Amino acid sequence: MAVRIIDTHNLENIAMGAAVLGTGGGGDPYVGKLMAMAAIEKYGPVTLLSPDEVGDDDWTVAASMMGAPSVMIEKIPSGTEVIRAFEAIRDYSQKEIKALYPIEVGGVNSVVPIVLGAMTGLPIVDIDGMGRAFPEAQMVTFHLAGKQSAPMSIADEKGNTLIVNGTESIWNERIGRAALIAMGGSVMTCDYLMQGRDLKASGIHNTLTLAENIGEKVHSLRRQNQNPITALLDVLGGKLLFEGKISNLLRRNTGGFTKGEAYFDGINSYQGKRAMIGFQNEFLVAKVDDEIVTTTPDLITALDLETGFPITTEVLRYGSRVALIAIPCDPKWRTEKGIQVAGPRYFGYDIDYTPLSV
Amino acid sequence: MAVRIIDTHNLENIAMGAAVLGTGGGGDPYVGKLMAMAAIEKYGPVTLLSPDEVGDDDWTVAASMMGAPSVMIEKIPSGTEVIRAFEAIRDYSQKEIKALYPIEVGGVNSVVPIVLGAMTGLPIVDIDGMGRAFPEAQMVTFHLAGKQSAPMSIADEKGNTLIVNGTESIWNERIGRAALIAMGGSVMTCDYLMQGRDLKASGIHNTLTLAENIGEKVHSLRRQNQNPITALLDVLGGKLLFEGKISNLLRRNTGGFTKGEAYFDGINSYQGKRAMIGFQNEFLVAKVDDEIVTTTPDLITALDLETGFPITTEVLRYGSRVALIAIPCDPKWRTEKGIQVAGPRYFGYDIDYTPLSV
Numbered sequence: 001m002a003v004r005i006i007d008t009h010n011l012e013n014i015a016m017g018a019a020v021l022g023t024g025g026g027g028d029p030y031v032g033k034l035m036a037m038a039a040i041e042k043y044g045p046v047t048l049l050s051p052d053e054v055g056d057d058d059w060t061v062a063a064s065m066m067g068a069p070s071v072m073i074e075k076i077p078s079g080t081e082v083i084r085a086f087e088a089i090r091d092y093s094q095k096e097i098k099a100l101y102p103i104e105v106g107g108v109n110s111v112v113p114i115v116l117g118a119m120t121g122l123p124i125v126d127i128d129g130m131g132r133a134f135p136e137a138q139m140v141t142f143h144l145a146g147k148q149s150a151p152m153s154i155a156d157e158k159g160n161t162l163i164v165n166g167t168e169s170i171w172n173e174r175i176g177r178a179a180l181i182a183m184g185g186s187v188m189t190c191d192y193l194m195q196g197r198d199l200k201a202s203g204i205h206n207t208l209t210l211a212e213n214i215g216e217k218v219h220s221l222r223r224q225n226q227n228p229i230t231a232l233l234d235v236l237g238g239k240l241l242f243e244g245k246i247s248n249l250l251r252r253n254t255g256g257f258t259k260g261e262a263y264f265d266g267i268n269s270y271q272g273k274r275a276m277i278g279f280q281n282e283f284l285v286a287k288v289d290d291e292i293v294t295t296t297p298d299l300i301t302a303l304d305l306e307t308g309f310p311i312t313t314e315v316l317r318y319g320s321r322v323a324l325i326a327i328p329c330d331p332k333w334r335t336e337k338g339i340q341v342a343g344p345r346y347f348g349y350d351i352d353y354t355p356l357s358v
Numbered sequence: 359m360a361v362r363i364i365d366t367h368n369l370e371n372i373a374m375g376a377a378v379l380g381t382g383g384g385g386d387p388y389v390g391k392l393m394a395m396a397a398i399e400k401y402g403p404v405t406l407l408s409p410d411e412v413g414d415d416d417w418t419v420a421a422s423m424m425g426a427p428s429v430m431i432e433k434i435p436s437g438t439e440v441i442r443a444f445e446a447i448r449d450y451s452q453k454e455i456k457a458l459y460p461i462e463v464g465g466v467n468s469v470v471p472i473v474l475g476a477m478t479g480l481p482i483v484d485i486d487g488m489g490r491a492f493p494e495a496q497m498v499t500f501h502l503a504g505k506q507s508a509p510m511s512i513a514d515e516k517g518n519t520l521i522v523n524g525t526e527s528i529w530n531e532r533i534g535r536a537a538l539i540a541m542g543g544s545v546m547t548c549d550y551l552m553q554g555r556d557l558k559a560s561g562i563h564n565t566l567t568l569a570e571n572i573g574e575k576v577h578s579l580r581r582q583n584q585n586p587i588t589a590l591l592d593v594l595g596g597k598l599l600f601e602g603k604i605s606n607l608l609r610r611n612t613g614g615f616t617k618g619e620a621y622f623d624g625i626n627s628y629q630g631k632r633a634m635i636g637f638q639n640e641f642l643v644a645k646v647d648d649e650i651v652t653t654t655p656d657l658i659t660a661l662d663l664e665t666g667f668p669i670t671t672e673v674l675r676y677g678s679r680v681a682l683i684a685i686p687c688d689p690k691w692r693t694e695k696g697i698q699v700a701g702p703r704y705f706g707y708d709i710d711y712t713p714l715s716v
Contacts, residue, residue, distance in 0.1 A: 088523070092450065092521070158525060158529070159525040160522075160523065160524045160525055160529050160533060161523045162520055162521060162522045162523060162533060162537075163450070163520060163521040163523075164518075164520045164537075165446070165518065165519045165520060165521075166518045167516060167517040167518055171516070171518050174540045175518060175520060175537050175540045175541060177540070178536040178537050178539060178540035179520075179522075179533050179536050179537045179540075181536060182532045182533045182535070182536035182537075183533060
């Protein structure tokens, strides 16, 4: 297999496509693009490994932004946070880390490992732990497979670092979340330090490539001035839920998350109907006229009706015209444990999960 | 100098006397006594070193309870927390730690290093960083001397541990405090890892011996059925502020602290007068008839009027008959930086510090 390189060209597609799969979370692709562009221009391109190119015994680690995306866009990470998070986990674990990978698919979190890869010279693995974005650190297929997130390193822009060694991934989430609020609301973390065999067995494969393909499609449709929604649904295997204009938006930073609801008045063939999406960093439930039409762990995404560009929770605004679409989640999430960890009841919705049919 | 040993006899005096100097905080001496008794009976007595017996190059570390004392008395530490906090900082720092010391003087926090000393065989140094108790981790003479609390280790009873590497002691306090709330409100910590020369230069000397002498006095007066208040004031170099009965008590666990106010109706020669003390783990201000009579960093202590036993914030209760006394703080706290770090304004009181005169 030829060596695959992430450079400033495919980076833009990755960030864009990852934001489509990020279901409103995982960070704004424009911010992600800027962060990784700066790193690649300074340090050079990054090698992308397919999962089967990772040695079974090689140590790998995830690098990601953790916190409220609304906070992060006001203090864009400079790269020093993620390198300190990486050094902290490397020095603490005393492992020779051979490759990096994204914890989730998202406009920022798909590119954080790319930034770190450029800085360290380490390759990135084409895999992640969600196949989408989720708000909490234990919501990964690694956790479903019984892997631990500890030790987790955390670094902020002020130079503070910490190592959290919780007995369970949920304790790392609780302790890390409390700490990151004290650290200003948004930090960089490294966790799920794993050997290649475990990463390959428990991760969701080829999601960076999938994001790149989606991003390429969005950009090429945009260049051709074509309406991208229908074409994108084909690529995504997804379904149109609603077309509307944001009529009301409740968004607050609380508990280390960006939480809220967005309300939509229907347009085009949805004239006269109303819709709502509830979010905690990511979009979790979608209702049309009081009927639940999609819930987590299936993916709900908001696309700009004109451009097809994904809109993340922190940049939703009154008056935006959007298409709401839904995409089936990876089958790993449709298990009993998957639903328990990331289904609607975990987030306090009194609803059973009904798998999205397309 | 003869080897000095802490055994179950002088332990009781240390815990009692430390609670007198603990100004309402630092933990209940009965809890402290039980914890250390169990450790000494199981592992044997502990050696006490005077500060000049510590080698200049020897590494030493403080061990203490951090959190709300009201929480701790409901989940008395078993010893496994403090040994895990110790192992975490030892393994992280890779230092050969030669001796332990208390971070503050208090009914629990003077004995936490004794518990750890019994378990590890390490000696305890007759020194501390406050000469009293204070609620926050940066309120130590080590901080006044420019020493850093990082790395700080934290361990809870569930098996979670963390290492906090803040750029400043105040960041360790903020991050550690947020984390300990997520961990249940009360944890064990090790911090201010220092070499002997720094410990001796910046600590307050011989405070375990002072606590032992005070405890011995309280116990012997009690055995002789003598009113202990006047005799104790002589030993302490302190001053009687008030004698009264608690008429109202506002106490809440918030932000990882036990905070509140206690109100007193005067008795004996204080009949007709009223008093108030405000606290955040420790007693911070005392008012008599709306006149501020003592503030932090000077010591305010509540003693049971009959027995002379100290009463900590978490065991204050309606109807208790107490003597409120004040003791001048160590001169290290009466400096500009000392007042800035632990004076009344830091705690939100709009009052200048006036040194207590006895």
